[in-house]
Amino acid sequence: MIEVRNLTKAFPDGTLALNDVNVTIPDGDFVAVIGLSGAGKSTFLRCLNRLVDPTSGSILVGGQDVAPLSGRKLQLYRRTVGFVFQQFNLVTRLSVLDNVLHGRLGYHSTFSGMLGLYTEDDYARARDAIRLVGLSEKEDTRVSSLSGGQQQRVAIARAIAQDPQLMLADEPMASLDPRLSDVILGLLRGYNEEKGVSVLINIHVLEHARRYCKNFLAFNRGRLVASGPIADLTSELETEIYAGSLDAL
Amino acid sequence: MTTPLGARYTNARALGVAGVLAALTVVLAVLALGLGAVATPAAQVWAALWGGGDDLTRQLVLDLRLPRVGVSLLCGAMFAASGAMMQGVIRNPLASPDIIGVGAGAGLAATVFLLAWPAAPPGGLPWAALAGAWGGFGLVLLLSREWRGAGGLHPVRLALVGVAVAAALGAVQQLVLVRAPDGLGSALTFLTGTVYGADAGRLLSVLPWALVLLPAALLLSRTLDVLNLGEDLATGLGTRVGPARLLSLGVGVALAGAAVTGAGILGFVGLLAPHLARLLVGAKHGRMLPVSMLLGALLVLAADTLGRALLPPLEVPAGIFTTLVGAPYFLYLLKRTA
Structure with missing residues (x-):
């Protein structure tokens, strides 16, 4: 289980990439993280594997607060978190x-x-x-x-x-032919079901999220604005999630 | 990118390549040892190397020519290893000690050290060069505003700043040499890139550094592989990027500093040899580093031998040949990177 409490990330220029995020993710979940570019999706994932240092708040993974970890303990934690990058990094x-x-x-x-x-x-x-x-x-x-x-x-x-005890994927299909998305998502979903490892995916195409994910987290300007079973992601809610951000642009 | 020569990069292939290069180096070394005002046939050189032959030949080959060949081989290998490590750590194909200010800093420090303290013990020179190497490199890092290394070093900016700093430091070095007293200044011209006049003393001052640093570089090859993954991934996989980068850079900079005290700044050896090695045996440092060292050694020895054989009794500095080959390749790399 992952419990994120009051997670905030402020960048040196004052931008709040994450603003008081609270969420609980049960074991074996398959989560779509949605929102516009710059909404904080990527920062959220990178806080979970501590590639980004949170400004405040706690992140409990399997009962251990990983937010304050450093040095050897942080290394030991990181190796148990799989991360799939948009650009593959091979x-x-x-x-x-x-x-x-x-x-x-x-x-x-x-x-x-x-x-x-x-x-x-x-x-x-x-x-x-x-x-x-x-x-x-x-x-x-x-x-x-x-x-x-x-x-x-x-x-x-x-x-x-x-x-890994947790698998994170940061827009894993974004640099691929759209037709390949099913292969990638299918693989991740199969792994999730077979091993019971929680998977969080930053995803742009909501249709993919609907087809493969169990739950969703929606970010808008650093805030977690909606979450729940993917079935609850109605088109009205969708408009709400994205419209607010569009206004801000 | 396709695999050159249609072959897969395997350990067997790397061993084969290393064997061929080592054999070539031995052959060329024997030829170089025979070259000079009194030509010595290869057979006599070989005999002298194993303690045979007459006294005159032995003196000629072992006392006069061997140090020069030894310095060529060691400095070539050290420049190559230094370049390979820097390219690995900075993840920049353009990185090479002579391009990012390390060689120029070492050269300037060595020149100033020798002029300011002519009576210094010979062992002191490499330390001065080492300090200068760090100075030059530090300057480049500062000016490219990448000194924290937090976001990784930006490839092209670092190379550009490096070229400018190297040129400036080189100019200062030239100025110091011009202003130096007659004789003393010309005795230091080796610092601009030649093994001319390398004697047993110089060989012995470089040798301990090579014996420590070259094996150290090989021991770090796995670490360099990890650094090659990039900061995000290497960190994310749970490896210690910071200390690994610092240690590897330290050895890379020290290699260049020590090499400069032996042969001056041999242009582009640190760039060419690692690139050639990657083409031959692939990017794994465990294979690429030793092959780089052999290539660097061979390259410098070949350049020096060519320089001696081409227009006797004139001697063309080895650095000229390495630069003639290296500069166009650098331009090609620039074009490809940009």
Whole structure:
């Protein structure tokens, strides 16, 4: 379970990217995070894995408040949170397997020697993850020769290889052909159902959210303005969520 | 991007490439040891290296020519390793010690040190160069306003500032040399990029640095792989980016500083060798770093040997050849990055 209490993030220029956000996300949830660009979706996800330091508030993940973590404890927490980036963030000159193995890096010292970093267990987990995203036959292929959709699947496999307690995806389909969205969302949903790991996705296309997600969180100028089962996301509510932001533009 | 030569990057391939490069280096070194006013056949050079041959040949080969070849190899390897590490840490294909102010800072500091303190013990020079290397690099970081490193270093801005700072520091160095007393100034011209006149003393002052820093670079290869993932991802995966970056940069800067005291600023070796190595064996630092070092060593030795063989008894500085090859490549990279 994730409990976010009074979460606020102020940037140095005074912008409130997140303004007193309160939300509880049960285990195994599949959540669409919606709102206009700049509404705070991305900052919200990045606070959850602490790529962004919250200004105030608490974030309880599995009973542990991760907001004040630093140093070694923060590293140990981060490795248990999978993150899928919009731009994949893969090393395109390396093979699929090498990239997915990076998901295991948090389990080793950053200063390990030049040989033999990964264990047999790491390889097994990486190969499992690659199988899960259906790329087993591409294991040794260089990522640069894969299509965009395949590259995002590699990135998802890398996050899965982390063996995360929480999976975050920041607009994972935004740089892909729209037709590939079903593949990506289907993979994440399948993983969510099989392992019971909560998944939060920043999503632009509401139609996708409706088809795949259980619940939604709607942000508008840093505030959580609506949340609940995806079925409650009526077109009236939708207009409300987006209209307020449009006025502000 | 397709894989060059249609091959996959494997450990076996890296070993093969490294083997070929090492063999080439040995052959070229033997040839270079035979080159000079008194030409020595390769067989005699080989014999002298293993303690045979007559006294004159041994003296010629071991005492006079070997230091120069040794300095070429070590400094080439160190520049190459330095460039490879900086490209990895800064994640900037244009990074190289001579481009981002490290070499120029080291060169200026070494020049001032030698002129201000001619009687200094030879071991002091690399330390002065090291301080200068950090000074030059620090200046570039400050001017590109990326000193906190919080948002990662901006590739093109860093390179541009680096080029400007390197040019300015180089000009100051030239000025100091011009103003220096006769003789002393010309004795320091090696700092502008040549191994001419490298003697046993210079070899011995560079050697300990190479013996510590080159293995240190190899030990950091896994760390460099991690840094290559970029700040967001590396941090998100739970690795310690800050200390890893600092340590890697420290070794990279020290490599360049020490190399400058041996051979001056050999232009573009730190840029060329790592790029070539990546083409040959891929981007993994565990394979790419050793191959870079071999390529750098080979490159500088080849440049120096060519410079000696081309117009005897005139000697063309090695830095001229490396720059002639490197500058167009830098322009090509600039075009591709922009």
